[in-house]
Amino acid sequence: MTEVVATNETILVVGGGISGMTAALEAAETGKQVVLVEKRPYLGGRVSQLYKYFPKLCFPTCGLEINQRRSKMNPNLTILTMAEVVDLKGEKGNYTASVKLSPRYVNDNCTACGDCEKAVEAQFDDEYNYGLGKRKGAYLPYRMAHPQRYVLDPRIIGTPDADKAKAACKYNAIDLEMSEEVVNFPCGAMIWATGWKPYDAAKIQPYGYDRIANVITSVEFERMADPSGPTGGKIVRPSDGKEAKSVAFIQCAGSRDRNHLLHCSRICCMASLKQCTYVSDAYGADADISVYYIDIRAIDRIEDFYEKVKAIQQVKFIKSKPASIVADKDGNPVVHGVDTEGYKRFANAHDLVVLAIGMEPSVDKDSFPVDIVLNREGFIEAAPENGGVFAAGSASDALDVNRAVQHATGAALRAIQVVNSVARAEA
Amino acid sequence: MSTNQAMVEKYRNNFLKEVEANVEEGEWVKMCMQCGVCSGSCPLGKFWDHPPQEIFMMIRAGKRDEVLTSSSMWMCTSCYNCIVRCPRELPITHIMHGLAHYAKRLGLVPQNQPTAKFAQLFWDNLMKKGRVNELKLGMALYFMNGFGEGVKVAMKNQKLGMNMMKTGRMNPMEILGGHAVKDLGGFHKVMKKAQELEDARIAKHGA
Ligand SMILES: Cc1cc2nc3c(=O)[nH]c(=O)nc-3n(C[C@H](O)[C@H](O)[C@H](O)COP(=O)(O)OP(=O)(O)OC[C@H]3O[C@@H](n4cnc5c(N)ncnc54)[C@H](O)[C@@H]3O)c2cc1C
Ligand code: SF4
Ligand code: SF4
Numbered sequence: 001m002t003e004v005v006a007t008n009e010t011i012l013v014v015g016g017g018i019s020g021m022t023a024a025l026e027a028a029e030t031g032k033q034v035v036l037v038e039k040r041p042y043l044g045g046r047v048s049q050l051y052k053y054f055p056k057l058c059f060p061t062c063g064l065e066i067n068q069r070r071s072k073m074n075p076n077l078t079i080l081t082m083a084e085v086v087d088l089k090g091e092k093g094n095y096t097a098s099v100k101l102s103p104r105y106v107n108d109n110c111t112a113c114g115d116c117e118k119a120v121e122a123q124f125d126d127e128y129n130y131g132l133g134k135r136k137g138a139y140l141p142y143r144m145a146h147p148q149r150y151v152l153d154p155r156i157i158g159t160p161d162a163d164k165a166k167a168a169c170k171y172n173a174i175d176l177e178m179s180e181e182v183v184n185f186p187c188g189a190m191i192w193a194t195g196w197k198p199y200d201a202a203k204i205q206p207y208g209y210d211r212i213a214n215v216i217t218s219v220e221f222e223r224m225a226d227p228s229g230p231t232g233g234k235i236v237r238p239s240d241g242k243e244a245k246s247v248a249f250i251q252c253a254g255s256r257d258r259n260h261l262l263h264c265s266r267i268c269c270m271a272s273l274k275q276c277t278y279v280s281d282a283y284g285a286d287a288d289i290s291v292y293y294i295d296i297r298a299i300d301r302i303e304d305f306y307e308k309v310k311a312i313q314q315v316k317f318i319k320s321k322p323a324s325i326v327a328d329k330d331g332n333p334v335v336h337g338v339d340t341e342g343y344k345r346f347a348n349a350h351d352l353v354v355l356a357i358g359m360e361p362s363v364d365k366d367s368f369p370v371d372i373v374l375n376r377e378g379f380i381e382a383a384p385e386n387g388g389v390f391a392a393g394s395a396s397d398a399l400d401v402n403r404a405v406q407h408a409t410g411a412a413l414r415a416i417q418v419v420n421s422v423a424r425a426e427a
Numbered sequence: 428m429s430t431n432q433a434m435v436e437k438y439r440n441n442f443l444k445e446v447e448a449n450v451e452e453g454e455w456v457k458m459c460m461q462c463g464v465c466s467g468s469c470p471l472g473k474f475w476d477h478p479p480q481e482i483f484m485m486i487r488a489g490k491r492d493e494v495l496t497s498s499s500m501w502m503c504t505s506c507y508n509c510i511v512r513c514p515r516e517l518p519i520t521h522i523m524h525g526l527a528h529y530a531k532r533l534g535l536v537p538q539n540q541p542t543a544k545f546a547q548l549f550w551d552n553l554m555k556k557g558r559v560n561e562l563k564l565g566m567a568l569y570f571m572n573g574f575g576e577g578v579k580v581a582m583k584n585q586k587l588g589m590n591m592m593k594t595g596r597m598n599p600m601e602i603l604g605g606h607a608v609k610d611l612g613g614f615h616k617v618m619k620k621a622q623e624l625e626d627a628r629i630a631k632h633g634a
Contacts, residue, residue: 321467323463337466338463338467339463
C-alpha cells in the first residue's frame with residue numbers, strides 16, 4: 001500500500017508537465033509540502049516530445065533536466081506517477097483527494113539496465129512518438145524519462161512475456177503482484193496543470209489525415225525531426241520512406257473554426273515557423289517549404305523569429321486556408337485552394353503535408369473529476385467558485401512554454417496564500 | 428427615380444450597410460475573415476468571375492456595380508460545400524442567392540444570364556398551375572436560345588425524354604394545358620400574400 005504523507009497545508013498539483021513541475025517546485029522551494037500527481041509514467045508532459053524550442057531553438061531536454069534536478073533535491077516534494085485524481089471532497093483549506101494509482105509492475109530497485117526489454121517480445125504503438133513507431137511491452141518511455149524506471153505494459157501481464165521480464169531482471173525490480181489502488185489524503189489547495197492534447201486531425205475531413213499517409217500532424221513532425229525519434233531525425237515520407245524536401249505546413253488545422261475548435265491555439269504559427277527551420281536545416285537549398293496561412297500570429301518578441309524565417313529563401317508563404325488535400329497516383333499530397341492575394345486557384349503537390357494541429361484541453365469538459373468553472377472551449381476559468389483550486393499553464397488556455405511557466409508561478413503563489421491562511425488559522 | 432437609383436442615394440458610400448439591410452443573410456458578410464476555404468471548395472469556382480470570398484471583400488470595399496452586375500452569384504448551384512467548410516459558419520449559399528435576388532429586384536442582372544433566364548422560366552411555369560410542368564419547362568428551356576438551337580438540343584436529349592416517359596416521370600399529355608394543384612385559387616392567394624409581405628419588407632428597408 002502506498003503511503004502519502006500530507007496535511008491540509010499540503011498543495012496538490014495535478015499534471016507533471018512543464019507547468020505542473022514549475023508550480024510544484026516553486027511551492028516546494030518556499031518550504032511548502034507538495035504532492036505532484038502525474039498520469040504518465042514520467043514527468044515532463046508534451047514538452048518532452050518536442051525536438052527544439054522556439055524562439056531560441058534550444059533543446060527542451062535542457063530545461064527539463066534542470067527541473068528534474070530541482071525535484072530530486074527537494075525533500076518537500078512527493079511525486080506520484082501513473083496516478084490520477086478521481087475525486088476531491090471538502091472546501092478551500094480542507095480537502096480530501098482520492099488518487100488512483102495504476103500498477104507499474106516495476107519497483108524502485110530498477111536501474112534502467114534494459115534486460116527486461118530485451119527479454120519480452122510483444123510490441124505496441126509507442127505513445128511517446130504519437131504512434132509513429134513501436135515499443136516493447138517492457139519499456140523506458142523515453143531516454144530521459146524521470147523517474148528513470150522501466151514500465152510493464154498491462155497488456156503483457158498474465159502472458160509468458162511478463163514471466164520472461166521477471167526472470168531477466170537481476171535486481172528483483174519486477175513485481176507482478178502490483179495492483180491498482182486508490183489512496184486518500186488531505187490537502188489545502190490544488191493546482192490543476194493537466195495541459196493540452198492535439199485536436200483529432202481525422203475530424204478535419206477534407207484534409208485526409210486518416211486517408212493519406214503523407215499527411216501528418218505537427219506533433220508527429222516534432223518526433224520525426226528528433227534524432228532520437230522514430231526516423232532517427234530524418235524528414236521522410238511515411239508512405240515510402242523517401243526524403244521529404246517539399247513540405248507544406250497548413251495553419252489553423254482545427255483552430256479558429258466553428259466546426260472544430262473555436263479558439264486560436266496561439267502557438268501553432270510559431271511551431272510551424274520553427275519546423276520550417278527543421279526542413280531547411282535538413283535539406284538546405286534543396287528544401288521547398290510552403291506555409292499556407294490565414295494570418296501569421298507571431299506576437300511581441302517572437303515577431304523577430306518570423307522575420308528570420310521569412311528571410312530563408314526556401315520558405316514561401318501562401319495566404320490561403322486550403323480547401324482540401326487529395327493524393328495523386330504517386331502518393332503526393334496535393335493541396336487545393338484559392339490564394340487570397342489575387343484570388344488565384346492552386347493545386348500544389350508536395351512530398352509531405354504537416355497539419356499545424358490545434359490544442360484542446362487534455363481533460364474532457366464533461367468528465368472533469370472536480371467541480372470547476374470551464375469556459376466554452378473547456379479551459380479552466382479563474383473563478384471564485386473554484387475555491388482553493390487553481391489552473392496552471394495550458395490547462396487554462398493555449399499557451400507556449402514561456403507563458404505557461406509564468407502562469408504556473410502565479411498559480412503556485414495563489415495556492416501558497418491558501419495554505420498560509422490555513423496555517424495562520426491553526427496557529 | 429428607379430429603385431436602383433433610390434438605393435444608390437440612400438446608402439451612398441456604404442454598400443455593406445445596403446447589403447445588410449436588403450440581401451437575405453446579408454448581415455453575415457462582415458463576419459468573413461477572408462480565409463479562402465469557400466472559394467477553394469466551390470466545384471464551379473473556376474468559372475466564376477469572383478469567388479465568394481472575393482465577392483464579400485468587394486462588398487466591404489464598396490464595389491457596388493461590380494458586385495450587383497456580376498454573374499458570380501448566378502453560378503451558385505447550391506452544393507453547400509462552402510457552407511459546411513466555412514470556419515465562421517457563414518450561410519454563403521444563401522447569401523449568393525440573396526445577392527442574385529437583390530440584383531434582379533434592382534434590374535441589374537446581366538443580359539442573357541442563363542441561370543437568371545432559367546429561373547424566370549421556372550417561376551412563370553410554376554405560377555400557372557402551382558406545380559412545375561416538366562414537359563413545358565423542358566421545351567421552354569430547349570428553345571431558350573432560339574428555335575434552331577432548341578431543335579438541336581431536343582434531338583440530343585431525345586433518349587432522356589423517352590426514358591422519362593417510359594418510367595412515368597414525364598407525361599406527353601401534359602403539353603395540353605397540364606394538370607394543376609388541387610386548390611389553384613388557394614395557391615394563387617398564398618402567393619399573393621407572400622408577395623405583399625415581401626413588398627412590405629422591401630418598403631421598410633428600401634427606398
Ligand atoms: C507542434 C507543437 C510545437 C510546440 N513547440 C513549442 C515550442 O517550440 N516552444 C514553446 O514554448 N511551446 C511549444 N509548444 C507548446 C508547448 O507544448 C506547451 O506550452 C506546453 O506543453 C505546456 O505545458 P503544460 O505543462 O501546461 O501541459 P502539458 O505539456 O500538456 O503537460 C500536462 C501534463 O499533465 C498530465 N495529465 C493530463 N491529464 C492528467 C490527469 N487527469 N491526471 C494527472 N496528470 C494528467 C499529462 O500527462 C502531462 O504530463 C508546442 C506545441 C505544439 C502543438
Ligand atoms: S496560432 Fe496561427 S495557426 Fe494557430 S490557430 Fe492561431 S492563427 Fe491559426
Ligand atoms: S470560408 Fe467563410 S470565412 Fe472563409 S473566406 Fe469564405 S466566407 Fe469568408
